[in-house]
Amino acid sequence: MGVVIETVALKKTYGKHEAVRGLNLSVRAGSVCAFLGQNGAGKSSTIKMLLGMIHPTSGTGSIFGHRIDREKESLLIRQKAAFVAEDKRLYDYMSVAQIIRFTKAFFPRWNHDLERRLLEQFELPTERRIGQLSKGMRTKLALLLGFTRGCELLILDEPTEGLDPAAIEDVLQIVVSLAAEGTTVFFSSHQIAEVEQVADHVLMIDRGKLVLDAPMDQVKEQYRHIQAVFPEPVEERDFRVPGIEKVRTEGRTVSLVASHNVDSILEHVRMLRAGSIDVLPVSLKEIFLEKVKSR
Amino acid sequence: MLLYKAWAETRVRFFAGLIAACIVCVYNIHVHAWQVEMWTHDMQNPNGYHFSWMPLGIHNYGWYLWQYLYNNYLQQVWALFALLFAFGGLIRERSSGTVLFSLGLPVSRRRWLFTRLAVAVLESIALSLFAVLVVVIGSAVIHQSYSLTQVLLHTALMVAAGVFIIAFGNFCYTLFPGNYLCLILTLVLLGVPYLLLQTYMQHLRYFGRTTWLRYFDFAHAMAGPWLLNWTTVPWMTLLATWMLTAAFAGIAVAYGDRVDY
Numbered sequence: 001m002g003v004v005i006e007t008v009a010l011k012k013t014y015g016k017h018e019a020v021r022g023l024n025l026s027v028r029a030g031s032v033c034a035f036l037g038q039n040g041a042g043k044s045s046t047i048k049m050l051l052g053m054i055h056p057t058s059g060t061g062s063i064f065g066h067r068i069d070r071e072k073e074s075l076l077i078r079q080k081a082a083f084v085a086e087d088k089r090l091y092d093y094m095s096v097a098q099i100i101r102f103t104k105a106f107f108p109r110w111n112h113d114l115e116r117r118l119l120e121q122f123e124l125p126t127e128r129r130i131g132q133l134s135k136g137m138r139t140k141l142a143l144l145l146g147f148t149r150g151c152e153l154l155i156l157d158e159p160t161e162g163l164d165p166a167a168i169e170d171v172l173q174i175v176v177s178l179a180a181e182g183t184t185v186f187f188s189s190h191q192i193a194e195v196e197q198v199a200d201h202v203l204m205i206d207r208g209k210l211v212l213d214a215p216m217d218q219v220k221e222q223y224r225h226i227q228a229v230f231p232e233p234v235e236e237r238d239f240r241v242p243g244i245e246k247v248r249t250e251g252r253t254v255s256l257v258a259s260h261n262v263d264s265i266l267e268h269v270r271m272l273r274a275g276s277i278d279v280l281p282v283s284l285k286e287i288f289l290e291k292v293k294s295r
Numbered sequence: 296m297l298l299y300k301a302w303a304e305t306r307v308r309f310f311a312g313l314i315a316a317c318i319v320c321v322y323n324i325h326v327h328a329w330q331v332e333m334w335t336h337d338m339q340n341p342n343g344y345h346f347s348w349m350p351l352g353i354h355n356y357g358w359y360l361w362q363y364l365y366n367n368y369l370q371q372v373w374a375l376f377a378l379l380f381a382f383g384g385l386i387r388e389r390s391s392g393t394v395l396f397s398l399g400l401p402v403s404r405r406r407w408l409f410t411r412l413a414v415a416v417l418e419s420i421a422l423s424l425f426a427v428l429v430v431v432i433g434s435a436v437i438h439q440s441y442s443l444t445q446v447l448l449h450t451a452l453m454v455a456a457g458v459f460i461i462a463f464g465n466f467c468y469t470l471f472p473g474n475y476l477c478l479i480l481t482l483v484l485l486g487v488p489y490l491l492l493q494t495y496m497q498h499l500r501y502f503g504r505t506t507w508l509r510y511f512d513f514a515h516a517m518a519g520p521w522l523l524n525w526t527t528v529p530w531m532t533l534l535a536t537w538m539l540t541a542a543f544a545g546i547a548v549a550y551g552d553r554v555d556y
Contacts (some may be wrong), residue, residue, distance in 0.1 A: 053398045054555035065409050071552070083399035089392035093303055105296040106400050143398070
């Protein structure tokens with residue numbers, strides 16, 4: 001499968017603050033790729049650079065082979081990529097019907113059927129002005145305007161923020177169905193449960209650097225939480241083995257988070273004469289907290 | 296669709312401009328008879344004012360229209376609304392939070408800017424033509440005759456020189472921070488020297504004097520001489536104004552291309 005999004009040593013600085021520090025990432029065509037990170041980790045800056053809204057300080061990137069730092073190519077990118085921003089502000093003075101008509105004019109492959117279906121599903125009042133819509137309604141409208149563009153790539157920045165649980169479920173279902181039709185989805189989110197539900201690839205960013213880039217299945221299979229009890233107290237330095245991401249010792253009990261190499265780690269733990277060893281799966285939330293807290 | 300958006304954002308200002316231009320034209324046409332009476336009285340009174348232009352004001356309605364509308368009040372109203380029509384664009388959308396939606400569309404930053412400027416220019420032209428219509432109707436009501444060609448030429452000169460205001464306004468709105476702060480700053484930066492210089496230079500001209508400040512009297516450049524024809528059109532002034540317009544638009548484009556949203 002081809003690569004849709006690619007960045008090489010992408011960097012963005014604001015004064016002395018480095019928002020994105022040499023980011024190398026790639027997103028495969030047809031995947032649903034989650035882009036995770038804390039607030040201020042560099043997610044939105046990366047997305048904005050991908051869409052030509054901010055200029056990289058250094059490094060390069062491309063979407064569908066078009067360079068992100070060239071205005072003319074950026075236009076081609078935005079013809080093929082739909083974007084829904086985190087702050088889903090739309091033109092308050094337009095009505096729902098007017099902004100749909102306005103947006104539709106720029107996208108020849110507009111999905112009219114999906115537009116009709118989503119208008120009904122989201123119960124959006126077409127004649128009401130956007131300024132009079134609730135935050136949830138505005139979010140739904142912004143998502144409708146993104147989903148229906150008929151684009152090959154969907155970039156969503158915190159797509160479900162401000163939605164109720166039923167609407168979140170609807171949105172995730174739409175994301176999954178669009179992906180099934182071949183749309184590549186790249187979305188940032190703080191809602192780890194949602195990410196686990198729909199994503200097939202995870203990118204994690206912390207302080208502008210990529211800290212995890214793996215398929216979801218691999219993350220679920222390879223990450224393990226190992227708990228061992230030893231006859232004597234042990235120290236953290238006893239667990240310097242490749243694959244161990246984090247060590248926490250409490251007297252004779254040791255908690256390890258392993259990202260790979262689990263068999264060798266278990267062998268090592270046994271060699272240290274552990275009395276009991278438990279191997280448990282790790283949730284994406286735990287991995288996320290591990291990755292962003294350990295730095 | 297971009298034109299529609301720019302129009303939707305400025306139509307309230309446009310209609311306010313029509314009302315303001317209508318009020319200015321109707322008022323000045325309405326007080327014409329009273330003004331003529333006052334000047335006549337002054338001319339007959341040895342202690343009254345005796346300016347050289349007074350006979351012209353008394354006997355030539357065309358001059359009156361030029362002096363009170365195109366050299367003063369209509370021009371000021373037009374300039375104010377031209378500045379207001381230019382207010383907006385991507386930088387301002389950053390304050391209102393809609394810029395990411397706009398930039399997510401397959402439209403270049405330059406196209407956003409030039410659409411905005413085009414709508415501001417079109418609205419300014421429409422405003423000036425509306426004023427002509429009010430003058431035509433108002434003058435018919437008070438039974439005064441004048442040269443429609445002259446009125447149209449003055450309208451054309453006001454707009455031709457006045458495009459500088461739109462470009463300068465857009466330039467300021469691009470550079471200055473804040474939403475309404477930048478509007479106030481622009482109005483002060485352009486409005487104060489424009490009005491002060493206009494008043495001062497008109498005062499000097501009443502007494503047949505002039506200074507080097509005349510080169511900066513933008514209001515006079517927009518008004519031109521009261522009898523306009525091919526030879527009296529201030530071509531050099533227009534050329535300088537257009538070059539400045541192009542320079543301000545060019546800087547706004549260059550800055551707009553570089554800015555991060």
